[in-house]
Amino acid sequence: MKLSLVQRLLLIEIFFSGVWTQETPGPMSLECLGNLLRITLSAEYFEDKYLSLFVVDQSGTAWGIDEAMAAQCGYTVTHTTSRSIEFRASALSCHSYLEKDVFTVTIQIKASHAPDMSNATTHLESASCHHGLWSPRELMCESNYMEVSVRREVPQAIKDFVQDQPEDWTPVFPEAKAEEASIWQIVLHQPEEKRALLVGNAWSAGYGLNTTDSRVLLRVPYTAAQVQLVEDQGITFSVLRSSTFYKYQWVILMVDTAVACPVDGVDYTNKTITWTVPKYIPPLSAGVTSFKDVLVEAGVDLLKLSAKEMASRKYVLLNELKAITMKIPIGAKGGYYKTSVSNGQLGVKYTINLFLEHQWEDNKWRRTKHTIIREIETPFEQAEVAITNNLNLSERLMAVTVGTFLPDVELVNLTIEGVPVAVPEAVQHGYLIHRARYANGSKAYVIEVPLDVPSIKKEYMREDMRAYTLNVTLTFITYPSSETFVVPVTALSAVKDAVLPSARGFCDGRKLHLIITHGNVDQNWLPFVSDWHLTQEAAQKYNYILRDNGTHLAISVPFLSPHVSYEGFHTSAIKASFYLTLKDGITLAQRRDFSVSCIFSPSELIQCLPNGTVIITAIKLVGGEDLDMSLLVLRDRQCKPSLVTENTATFKFNVNTCGTSRKFNSTAMTYENEILYSRPGNDTPIYQLKFLCSYGVKQTVDVQYESKKNPPPSIKPEFGCLVLSLKLFKEKSYSEPYQESEYPVVKYLREALYFEVELLQPKDARLDLNLDDCWVTNSQSQDSLPQWHILIHGCENNKASYRTVFHKVNYSLRVKFPQHLKRFEVRMFTFFQGTSLLQEQLYFHCSVVVCNTKQQPLDGFCAGGGLQH
Numbered sequence: 001m002k003l004s005l006v007q008r009l010l011l012i013e014i015f016f017s018g019v020w021t022q023e024t025p026g027p028m029s030l031e032c033l034g035n036l037l038r039i040t041l042s043a044e045y046f047e048d049k050y051l052s053l054f055v056v057d058q059s060g061t062a063w064g065i066d067e068a069m070a071a072q073c074g075y076t077v078t079h080t081t082s083r084s085i086e087f088r089a090s091a092l093s094c095h096s097y098l099e100k101d102v103f104t105v106t107i108q109i110k111a112s113h114a115p116d117m118s119n120a121t122t123h124l125e126s127a128s129c130h131h132g133l134w135s136p137r138e139l140m141c142e143s144n145y146m147e148v149s150v151r152r153e154v155p156q157a158i159k160d161f162v163q164d165q166p167e168d169w170t171p172v173f174p175e176a177k178a179e180e181a182s183i184w185q186i187v188l189h190q191p192e193e194k195r196a197l198l199v200g201n202a203w204s205a206g207y208g209l210n211t212t213d214s215r216v217l218l219r220v221p222y223t224a225a226q227v228q229l230v231e232d233q234g235i236t237f238s239v240l241r242s243s244t245f246y247k248y249q250w251v252i253l254m255v256d257t258a259v260a261c262p263v264d265g266v267d268y269t270n271k272t273i274t275w276t277v278p279k280y281i282p283p284l285s286a287g288v289t290s291f292k293d294v295l296v297e298a299g300v301d302l303l304k305l306s307a308k309e310m311a312s313r314k315y316v317l318l319n320e321l322k323a324i325t326m327k328i329p330i331g332a333k334g335g336y337y338k339t340s341v342s343n344g345q346l347g348v349k350y351t352i353n354l355f356l357e358h359q360w361e362d363n364k365w366r367r368t369k370h371t372i373i374r375e376i377e378t379p380f381e382q383a384e385v386a387i388t389n390n391l392n393l394s395e396r397l398m399a400v401t402v403g404t405f406l407p408d409v410e411l412v413n414l415t416i417e418g419v420p421v422a423v424p425e426a427v428q429h430g431y432l433i434h435r436a437r438y439a440n441g442s443k444a445y446v447i448e449v450p451l452d453v454p455s456i457k458k459e460y461m462r463e464d465m466r467a468y469t470l471n472v473t474l475t476f477i478t479y480p481s482s483e484t485f486v487v488p489v490t491a492l493s494a495v496k497d498a499v500l501p502s503a504r505g506f507c508d509g510r511k512l513h514l515i516i517t518h519g520n521v522d523q524n525w526l527p528f529v530s531d532w533h534l535t536q537e538a539a540q541k542y543n544y545i546l547r548d549n550g551t552h553l554a555i556s557v558p559f560l561s562p563h564v565s566y567e568g569f570h571t572s573a574i575k576a577s578f579y580l581t582l583k584d585g586i587t588l589a590q591r592r593d594f595s596v597s598c599i600f601s602p603s604e605l606i607q608c609l610p611n612g613t614v615i616i617t618a619i620k621l622v623g624g625e626d627l628d629m630s631l632l633v634l635r636d637r638q639c640k641p642s643l644v645t646e647n648t649a650t651f652k653f654n655v656n657t658c659g660t661s662r663k664f665n666s667t668a669m670t671y672e673n674e675i676l677y678s679r680p681g682n683d684t685p686i687y688q689l690k691f692l693c694s695y696g697v698k699q700t701v702d703v704q705y706e707s708k709k710n711p712p713p714s715i716k717p718e719f720g721c722l723v724l725s726l727k728l729f730k731e732k733s734y735s736e737p738y739q740e741s742e743y744p745v746v747k748y749l750r751e752a753l754y755f756e757v758e759l760l761q762p763k764d765a766r767l768d769l770n771l772d773d774c775w776v777t778n779s780q781s782q783d784s785l786p787q788w789h790i791l792i793h794g795c796e797n798n799k800a801s802y803r804t805v806f807h808k809v810n811y812s813l814r815v816k817f818p819q820h821l822k823r824f825e826v827r828m829f830t831f832f833q834g835t836s837l838l839q840e841q842l843y844f845h846c847s848v849v850v851c852n853t854k855q856q857p858l859d860g861f862c863a864g865g866g867l868q869h
C-alpha cells in the first residue's frame, strides 16, 4: 500500500498575513501543539511544484499519504491562509514513535516540477514533541477523522488474578496470541445490532486501532460506514459507539470507546459566525451521573487565545449551562477572506480555523478532554468590483482601475472586441496592464489604453464632445481553486475633440450641389431630407446624385425636384433651397443641418419644343398659399398637370390645345397660356402663372410668361422655332418627294416640277400658310442675280413664259393640316441670262406668310418668314 498524495501548488503571488505566519528560512516550519505536530511547507519554497508526502516509520520505510490513509492514521493535510501546505500528525498516529512523554514523527516530501515526479528533490524532516499529560479519556475531532484514546487501566484485582494463571492459555485463543498486548476486537454498537470486528477487519474497514503501553486508541474517519448522524439539542453529531476489547496478559478487558463530533451548529446571521457546541453529549456520557466543567478554551489555527486576545479581536466565548458558544464577527482577525465564484459571479467567503477544548470531570471517566477543530467557511457573498476610470488627457490615455481583489485572484485574459487575448499579448492591442498592490495584500489591475486604439469606440456626444468607450471583458482565475470569473469593464471618457462635418454648397446649370466634408464624429450619421432617408436607391429614383468618397459626401439635386424648396419668385429670379439633415444612424437624433440656396432663372421652368410642345412647371412657394398642386389647370381647365410633386406641377401640352392664344408681330409668333388655381366655387384665381412661347421668324423665338402674383416674374427668353419645308415631288399625286440624295434633280424642258411648301412646326391648326414670292436663282444665295420670279405676292407671274399652276391640298393621312401646305406646278422653261441659255443648277426660293386662320391678327398684320431650299 504505497500511495502518494500529489498537491500542486501553483502560487502566482505569495502574501503572508494572519496570526502566526512568519518568515521561515527553510522549506518547512514545525510547531508542537499539545497532541498534534504541525509542519508547514513554505509556499515560497514549494511554489509551482508537484508534491508527494510520506511518513517514515521507525524502520525507515516511507508510507505515502492519501486521503484514506490520512484519516485512518491520524494525519491531516490542508491549505493554509497563505496557501502554504499544512501537515498535522496526531501524537498517536500510526507511525509516531512514542518514548516517555515525547512523540516523534518523520515526514518526507518529494517536490518536482513535473507531474510524473521526475527529478524530484527530497526533504526529510523529523520532529519530536512533548505531548503533555494525557487525560483518562481524550477525544479529538480533526477535520478528517475522530480520535478517542483512553487510559489502559488494569484493576489491581485483575493483575493479582493474572499472576496466578498459567501462561499457556494462548494456544486456545490464536487471535489473542497473534495480537499480543494489543487490541483484540472492537464491537460497534449499531442501533439494530452489535457488530464485532477483529482488529484486522477493523483496519480493513478504515478504522485506526492501536494500543500503547498506557492507552487504547480508536480512530474513525467521518466517512466510515458505521458512523451515524445523531441529533442532540438541535446539533448534529457524527457518532460511533463502540467497545474495544484489549488484552492484559491473557485476560481480555473492555473499554468504552464511543466518539462524537459535531458536524454543524454554525450560524451566520448578523455578520457573525455563531458556533454552538452542546456540552454533554449522550454518547459520551453514557452511565455518567455528575459533571463538572474543568476548562473551556478556544483559539484559532490550533493556538489558544487568552480572554484578552479574544476581546481585542471581538470574539465572544460563552460557557453556558448546556452549551459553549463562540461568536466571531465575519472578517475578524484570525480568519481570512478568499475569493469564491458562484454561477460565474465573483464573491468572497470568510474562512476561520477555530478550535475548542472542553475538559470536564465526571464520575465515570474522572476527566475527559474533548478537542474540536473546526474550519468554518461563511456562505458565498457576492462582491462588487469597483471600476474607476482616470483619463490622462495630456497623454491621451484611459487608465481604468479594476479592483480591489484578494491576493488569490489573477487576471489571465482580456476579451477585446470579442477576441480573447492573454495578458502578455494585450500589449499588442495597445493595452498596458499593471498590478497595484496594497499593504493588506489586496491588489487591483490598472489597464492603460491609448484613446486612439481601434477597440475604443468613439461616439459623438454633444457640441464638441466625443465619448470614448472602452469595452473589455476581463477573465480572472482564483488560486488554488482554479475557478474563473469575468468582469465586464465599460469605461467612458468624454473628450472635447469632436470635429463636426462642414458643408459647401453651389449651383450650376439646373442643379444644386452640397459637398459635406466629414468630421471625426459622423461615421454613422445618415443624410435625411426632413424625415426622408436619402439612400442611394432613393437618390436614384429622383435623379439625385449621392457620392461618398470617404472624406466627402457629395449630393446633387436638380432644380426641379420634390425635395427642393422654392422660397422666392421674382421677375428674374427664383430662389431654390435644398435642406439636408444628418441624423445619428442609431438613435436618429438630429445632428447637423445643411442647406444650399441658389437663384435660378424662371426660364428654367419652361421648355418650348420646336414641335409645338410646351413643358411648363409651376412651383409652390414656401410660406405661400398651401396649394394642392394636382388641382392646377391651364386656361382650358381640362388640361391638368402630367406630373405632380408636393411642390411642383408639370404640364406638357401642344400649343394648339389647352386654350393657348397666339399673337403675331413682324418678328415673332407668340403663344400664351397660364396656370391657374381657384378655390372651388370662386372663379377668381388665387394663383396665376402666365407664360409665353415665342417662335420667332429667322429662328428666333421669344418666350415670356408672367404671373399675376406679386411681383410678376419676368423671364429670360426661351427658344422655340418655326420650321418650314420646300420639297420637290416626282408626280402630281404628291406622294413621293425627291430625297436629299437625289439632288440636283435633272429636268428637261417643259417637264413639270411639283413643289410643296409646308409649315412643319408649330403644329397649330389655327395657322395658315400662304405663299408670298417664289423665285429662281442660279446660285445658292437667295439674293443673287439674276432672279426669275415664278410667284409674286402669292400670284402667278403672268409675264413669265413658265406657267405656274396651284394645286388644292386636301386632308389625307399625311396631311393633317391642309392649311399648312401649298402646292404648285412649274413647267421647265428655258431660263435666259440676257440671251444665253442657262444650263447650270437652279435654286428655287419661296417666301411665305403664316397667318391666323381667322384673319384676326392681334397686331394687325401677318408675319412673314423667308425660306430657302
Ligand SMILES: *[C@@H]1O[C@H](CO)[C@@H](O)[C@H](O)[C@H]1NC(C)=O
Binding pocket: 093, 094, 095, 096, 097, 098, 209, 210, 211
Ligand atoms: C501501534 O503502535 C505501535 C507503537 O507506536 C506501532 O509500532 C505500531 O505499528 C502500531 N500499529 C498500528 C497497526 O498502527
Ligand SMILES: *[C@@H]1O[C@H](CO)[C@@H](O)[C@H](O)[C@H]1NC(C)=O
Binding pocket: 114, 118, 119
Ligand atoms: C533532471 O535534472 C537534470 C540535471 O539537473 C537535467 O539535465 C534533466 O533535464 C532533468 N530532467 C527533467 C525531466 O527535468
Ligand SMILES: *[C@@H]1O[C@H](CO)[C@@H](O)[C@H](O)[C@H]1NC(C)=O
Binding pocket: 269, 270
Ligand atoms: C441579530 O441582531 C438583531 C438586532 O441587533 C437581534 O435582535 C437578533 O437576535 C440577532 N440575531 C442573531 C441570530 O444573533
Ligand SMILES: *[C@@H]1O[C@H](CO)[C@@H](O)[C@H](O)[C@H]1NC(C)=O
Binding pocket: 391, 392, 393, 394, 395
Ligand atoms: C498623465 O501622464 C503623464 C505621464 O505619465 C503624467 O506626467 C501626468 O501627470 C499625467 N496626468 C494626469 C492628469 O494624470
Ligand SMILES: *[C@@H]1O[C@H](CO)[C@@H](O)[C@H](O)[C@H]1NC(C)=O
Binding pocket: 412, 413, 420, 421, 422, 475, 477, 484
Ligand atoms: C485565455 O485566452 C486564451 C487564448 O488567448 C485561451 O486559450 C485560454 O483558454 C483563455 N483562458 C481562460 C482562463 O479563459
Ligand SMILES: *[C@@H]1O[C@H](CO)[C@@H](O)[C@H](O)[C@H]1NC(C)=O
Binding pocket: 337, 404, 438, 439, 440, 441, 442
Ligand atoms: C485592502 O486595501 C485596499 C486599499 O487600501 C482597500 O480598498 C481594500 O478594501 C482592502 N482589502 C481588504 C480585504 O481589507
Ligand SMILES: *[C@@H]1O[C@H](CO)[C@@H](O)[C@H](O)[C@H]1NC(C)=O
Binding pocket: 417, 418, 471, 472, 490
Ligand atoms: C461590450 O461588448 C460586448 C461584446 O462585444 C457587447 O455585448 C456589449 O453590448 C458591449 N457593451 C457596451 C456598453 O458597448
Ligand SMILES: *[C@@H]1O[C@H](CO)[C@@H](O)[C@H](O)[C@H]1NC(C)=O
Binding pocket: 515, 549, 550, 551, 552, 554
Ligand atoms: C472626395 O471628394 C471631394 C469633393 O468631391 C474631393 O475634394 C476630394 O479630393 C475627394 N477625395 C478623395 C480621396 O477622392
Ligand SMILES: *[C@@H]1O[C@H](CO)[C@@H](O)[C@H](O)[C@H]1NC(C)=O
Binding pocket: 609, 611, 612, 613, 654
Ligand atoms: C415633341 O417633341 C418632344 C421632344 O422631342 C417629344 O417628347 C414629343 O412627344 C413631341 N410631341 C409631338 C406632338 O410630337
Ligand SMILES: *[C@@H]1O[C@H](CO)[C@@H](O)[C@H](O)[C@H]1NC(C)=O
Binding pocket: 664, 665, 666, 667, 668, 670, 694, 702
Ligand atoms: C414681337 O413680339 C416679340 C415677343 O412678344 C417681341 O420680343 C418683339 O419685340 C416683337 N417685335 C416687334 C417688331 O414688335
Ligand SMILES: *[C@@H]1O[C@H](CO)[C@@H](O)[C@H](O)[C@H]1NC(C)=O
Binding pocket: 808, 809, 810
Ligand atoms: C379635293 O377635294 C375636292 C372637293 O372635296 C375635289 O373636287 C378635288 O378633286 C380634290 N383634289 C384632290 C387632288 O384630291
